[in-house]
Amino acid sequence: MSMAPASAAHRPRLLGEKERFMLLLIAPAALVLLSFEVVPILIGMNASFRDWSLVNPQKTWVGLRHYVEVFTDPVFLKIVLPNTFILMVSSVTLSLVFGLALAHLLKRQFFGRILIQTVVLLPLTIAPVITATMMRWSFNDQFGVLTTLLAYIGVPQVGWLSERWPSFIIVILTDVWIWTPWFTIILLAALQGLPKEPYEAAQIDAASKWGIFTHVTLPLLRPVIAVCVLIRAIDAFRTFDQVWVLTGGGPARSTEVFSVYAYVEAFVNLDLGRGAAAAGAGAIIMLAVGLGLYAIVNRAMEVSR
Amino acid sequence: MSKFKSSRLLAGLGLAAGLAALAPGAASAATDLTICYMNHPVQTANLAILEKWAKKQDVNLTKTPMSYSIYLPKITQMLANNSTGQCDIIWHNDDWGQDWAQYLVSTDDVPEIKNVAEGQLEPFFNEKGQPTTVPMATTAGIFFYRTDLVSEAEVPKTWDDLVKVSQKLQKDGKVKWGYVGGMTFTNTFFSFWWSLWNNNCDVYAPAYERDNAVLSKNGWKPMTADACQVQTAEFWWDALHKNNISPPGMSTYSRDEANAIFQAGDAAFTVADSTLLGTYNDPKKSKAAGHVGMARFPQGPMSKEHRSWIDIWGWSIPKSVTPEKQKAAKALLGAMMTDYEGQIAQWEQTGGPPPNSKVWAMLDKTDPVWRQVKGILFDSAHVHDAYYFRNWAVVHKTYSDILIKAVTGAREDIPKVLTEGAPAIQQGAMR
Numbered sequence: 158m159s160m161a162p163a164s165a166a167h168r169p170r171l172l173g174e175k176e177r178f179m180l181l182l183i184a185p186a187a188l189v190l191l192s193f194e195v196v197p198i199l200i201g202m203n204a205s206f207r208d209w210s211l212v213n214p215q216k217t218w219v220g221l222r223h224y225v226e227v228f229t230d231p232v233f234l235k236i237v238l239p240n241t242f243i244l245m246v247s248s249v250t251l252s253l254v255f256g257l258a259l260a261h262l263l264k265r266q267f268f269g270r271i272l273i274q275t276v277v278l279l280p281l282t283i284a285p286v287i288t289a290t291m292m293r294w295s296f297n298d299q300f301g302v303l304t305t306l307l308a309y310i311g312v313p314q315v316g317w318l319s320e321r322w323p324s325f326i327i328v329i330l331t332d333v334w335i336w337t338p339w340f341t342i343i344l345l346a347a348l349q350g351l352p353k354e355p356y357e358a359a360q361i362d363a364a365s366k367w368g369i370f371t372h373v374t375l376p377l378l379r380p381v382i383a384v385c386v387l388i389r390a391i392d393a394f395r396t397f398d399q400v401w402v403l404t405g406g407g408p409a410r411s412t413e414v415f416s417v418y419a420y421v422e423a424f425v426n427l428d429l430g431r432g433a434a435a436a437g438a439g440a441i442i443m444l445a446v447g448l449g450l451y452a453i454v455n456r457a458m459e460v461s462r
Numbered sequence: 463m464s465k466f467k468s469s470r471l472l473a474g475l476g477l478a479a480g481l482a483a484l485a486p487g488a489a490s491a492a493t494d495l496t497i498c499y500m501n502h503p504v505q506t507a508n509l510a511i512l513e514k515w516a517k518k519q520d521v522n523l524t525k526t527p528m529s530y531s532i533y534l535p536k537i538t539q540m541l542a543n544n545s546t547g548q549c550d551i552i553w554h555n556d557d558w559g560q561d562w563a564q565y566l567v568s569t570d571d572v573p574e575i576k577n578v579a580e581g582q583l584e585p586f587f588n589e590k591g592q593p594t595t596v597p598m599a600t601t602a603g604i605f606f607y608r609t610d611l612v613s614e615a616e617v618p619k620t621w622d623d624l625v626k627v628s629q630k631l632q633k634d635g636k637v638k639w640g641y642v643g644g645m646t647f648t649n650t651f652f653s654f655w656w657s658l659w660n661n662n663c664d665v666y667a668p669a670y671e672r673d674n675a676v677l678s679k680n681g682w683k684p685m686t687a688d689a690c691q692v693q694t695a696e697f698w699w700d701a702l703h704k705n706n707i708s709p710p711g712m713s714t715y716s717r718d719e720a721n722a723i724f725q726a727g728d729a730a731f732t733v734a735d736s737t738l739l740g741t742y743n744d745p746k747k748s749k750a751a752g753h754v755g756m757a758r759f760p761q762g763p764m765s766k767e768h769r770s771w772i773d774i775w776g777w778s779i780p781k782s783v784t785p786e787k788q789k790a791a792k793a794l795l796g797a798m799m800t801d802y803e804g805q806i807a808q809w810e811q812t813g814g815p816p817p818n819s820k821v822w823a824m825l826d827k828t829d830p831v832w833r834q835v836k837g838i839l840f841d842s843a844h845v846h847d848a849y850y851f852r853n854w855a856v857v858h859k860t861y862s863d864i865l866i867k868a869v870t871g872a873r874e875d876i877p878k879v880l881t882e883g884a885p886a887i888q889q890g891a892m893r
Contacts, residue, residue, distance in 0.1 A: 299719075299722075409867035
C-alpha cells in the first residue's frame, strides 16, 4: 500500500518538544554569553589584525604583524611568559596545599570551628584590588605593618617591593592568600562527602594517619583536586589586579605577567591592536596549556574510577 | 464616599496632574552638565568655583570622579567613539594635548582665555592653532622644604648641597630622610625629571626642544646615554643606596607614598606640584603644617640655569556634546575664568597658580607667598613637562623603566643600562 506524502503539519520536527524546551531554558544564558563573551572576543580578534590605536582608530588591516611583534618581543618571551608560569604553578600549588590542610582542620569538630571557618573564608570576600592595595601598604618600607614586624623579629632589611624576586614573592603570596579559601571550601565539601567504608577498612588494617591520608583520602579526592587545579590554573594565567596594584609590573617590568603586558599595550600605550594581539597570544598559549591540563584531569578521573 | 468628598478628591488629583505636567517644563529650563575629573585638591577647589556659577546659571552640574590610572584610556575611548551622555566637560592635561585636540571644541571664544600666560595653551592647540582647553590652574613642580629644619639661607642650591644638608639633618636626628619624591611611572617628574632638566639635559636632543619638526630633523636623538643623564641616574642611585638621603624603597613610590612620608614629618625635602601646598599646610593632614617653604630646584653639576615646568591643567568640551550643552559649558568655564575672587581663594586653598594672569597682577600687590612662587616658577627658564607626539605615553613608560632599572641595579652598570635603553627611546618616537 502506497503512503501519501506526510503533510507539513505531520512532518517530524527537527527538534522534539523536550529539546526545544531545553533550548528555551538555556537561551537567556546563551544570549548573555554571546553578547558579553563571544562578540567582544570577535571584536578583539578583529582589532588584533589591525592598526587600531585608541586615540585615532584607523583600523588598517596589518595581518599578523602585531602577533609577530609580540612573539618576538624579548620582554614577552624572557620575562612575561616565565613570570606568568611561575605565578601559575606556585600559586596553584601553595593554595592547594594550604587549602587541603585547612579543609582537614575544619573537618574536625572543635569549639569555635564555625568562627574560624568564617574568618578563613574572609579573603575570598574581599576584592583582589583591595587585598593588593592592603598588601602594598603592609610592605611599604616606611609605614608597613609587615615590614616593621619582620624587622622587629630580626629579618634583615629587604627591598620588598623594589627588587624583582621579593616583590614577585609578595605577588605570589597575595594570590595564595586570596585563593586558599576557595580550595578550602571545595575540598572541605569533598572531604565531608567521602564514604566511610574505606576509612573503616584502613583502621582495621591499623594504617597510620599519614598512610590513610596518602592512600585513602588523596586518591578519593583526586577528581575534585584535578578539577580545582584546572579551573584555578586557567584563572591564575590571567591574574592582573594583584600584580598591577602591588608592583605595576616593576621594577623595570621585571614582575610583569601576561595580563599586565596586554593591559600596558592597550591602555597605557593606547595601542588596542597590539594589546588585543597580546591577549590573543596569551589565549593561544593558554589553550595549549588548558588542553594539556584537561588531558591530565581526564587521566586522573580515569585512575580514580 | 460622599459626592463632596469625591469631587474634592478629583479636584486634588487634577491639581496634582497639572503640577506634574508643569514640573518637566520648569525643570527643562535647567541644563544638565556632567563633569569628569580626578579627585585632586586643585580640581576639587576649581570645581567649587564651577558649582557656584552653575547655580547662578541654572546648570545642574553632575560630578563624576575617576581614578588617574583609568582616566586616560577611558576618556580617550569615549572621545574616539564620539560617545555622548558620559562627560560634557573633561579634565585635560597637556600630556594628552596632541591626542585629544581633534576631538575637542575650540575654546578661543571663552571670556578672558587670552589672559592665560603665554605658551601655556600651546600643547592644547588644534590644527588651526586654536586652544582646546580652559585652564583651571598651572601645575608646576616646586621644591618644598621644612622651614623649621632649614633656614632660607641653608636651602640646598645644588645636588651636593642637598646631600650634605640632608645628611646633617639625619645625623642630628632631626629627620629620618632628607629627600622623598615619587619615582614610579607616571611620577617621573618628582625625581628623575626635575633633576634631569636642572642638569642641562632632556629626553631628546636638542634639550628642551618640543617642536616635532626640529626633533624629527635631528633624528629623535635620545640623550639617554649622555653624560648629563648618567650623572642624574648616579645621583639617584647614590641617594638611595650610598648617601641614604632617600628611602631605599623610593623607586616604588608614587606621589601618594612620598606625600605620606613628607606629611608625616619624616622628610625635610620633596618635589611635588605647587597645588599640594594647601595639603602640606593643613594641620589635619600634615605634621609639617605651618613649616613648609618653597624654593628653586637644586642644580646638577652640568646645569646652566634654573628650569621649571609650568604647564596647565584645564577643562575641555568634547565635540560630541550637543551645541546647547557646549554653549552652557563655555558659559560656565568663562564664569570661572572671570571669577577673580574665586581664583584667589583657590590659590590660597591649594597653592595652584590662578589660570587668569590678570589675577596674578592682583596677587602681586597683596600676597608675598604668591610673589615667591611666581619668582620660582615663572621668572625662570622653562621646559614643557611632556613631548607632544602620538607615542609619548609609550616613551614615558619606557624611559621610566630604563631609569628605574638603572637605579635599582649595580651602580657600575648605569652607563650600560642607559646605553642599551637609548634605542627604545628613539624607536618610541618613530613607532
